[in-house]
Amino acid sequence: MFTVKILSKWAGIGLGSVLLFVAVAYGAMRMNDGPVEFYPWFTISIGGPFRSGELTAAPQSWEFLREREEIEIQTLKPTTSRTVWVPVVDGELFIVSGYMNSPIGKLWKQWPAYMEEDNRILIRDEGKLYEQCLQRVLSDPEKIVPVLAELGRKYLGGNGELIPGSEIAVTSGSIWMFEVTGCE
Numbered sequence: 001m002f003t004v005k006i007l008s009k010w011a012g013i014g015l016g017s018v019l020l021f022v023a024v025a026y027g028a029m030r031m032n033d034g035p036v037e038f039y040p041w042f043t044i045s046i047g048g049p050f051r052s053g054e055l056t057a058a059p060q061s062w063e064f065l066r067e068r069e070e071i072e073i074q075t076l077k078p079t080t081s082r083t084v085w086v087p088v089v090d091g092e093l094f095i096v097s098g099y100m101n102s103p104i105g106k107l108w109k110q111w112p113a114y115m116e117e118d119n120r121i122l123i124r125d126e127g128k129l130y131e132q133c134l135q136r137v138l139s140d141p142e143k144i145v146p147v148l149a150e151l152g153r154k155y156l157g158g159n160g161e162l163i164p165g166s167e168i169a170v171t172s173g174s175i176w177m178f179e180v181t182g183c184e
Contacts, residue, residue, distance in 0.1 A: 049079035053129035061091030134178035
């Protein structure tokens with residue numbers, strides 16, 4: 001017959017085992033060369049610093065990434081990497097992070113806050129590393145609306161049509177948008 005004491009003991013052992021597994025997996029991901037990918041369609045968007053790749057001058061245009069689903073970026077403080085979606089508008093590359101006002105977003109999406117202290121990143125694509133900086137876009141509807149339309153086209157099944165007023169998602173802080181720029 002199970003007693004509360006026995007049940008509590010096994011629940012504690014089970015919970016402790018799960019927490020230990022998560023801690024070990026998280027530590028292993030942080031030591032990986034870039035974000036961890038279990039399957040091509042299921043990428044865990046966190047990993048260690050890049051250990052491979054050839055430092056390359058940034059291109060004049062990022063248009064070659066227009067139809068690419070994802071790229072890898074690494075922040076420099078702290079040195080962690082992740083996989084991000086990549087909207088490209090008029091040859092300019094943007095990185096967008098959603099859910100920033102939600103409790104899940106605040107827990108899951110910590111990298112955008114790192115940009116306030118050090119906005120330098122490395123981009124890794126097909127073995128090439130690009131040293132770049134991220135400039136947060138806060139209130140420019142002429143820049144925000146086309147990027148959101150491209151996000152909708154590329155990832156959400158939209159037609160790429162501009163939606164006036166959509167910039168409220170960025171200006172309210174729900175979405176953080178960054179433009180990829182050179183570091184001068």
